[in-house]
Amino acid sequence: MLNADQVRMARAALRWGVRDLASRANITAATVTRIEAGRPGYPATLEALRLAFEAAGLEFIPENGGGVGVRFSKPKE
Helix, strand or coil: CCCCHHHHHHHHHHHHHHHHHHHHHCCHHHHHHCCCCHCCCCCCHHHHHHHHHHHHCCCECCCCCCCCEECCCCCCC
């Protein structure tokens, strides 16, 4: 499940504003702001965010001792 830090990092990596992400995930900008502030989100909302980011070429790194993160995915061959 995505956390607030990952959402902020992913949005920064893509140079998207709050409204850009909201539009791509089909949610409100207020919802993005709330989630980035660490407030809980519905599972369907977090999934919509994840799908929007993945469609833009990002992947999320789970906790593996070094902390959660986000990175650009390898181009598919």
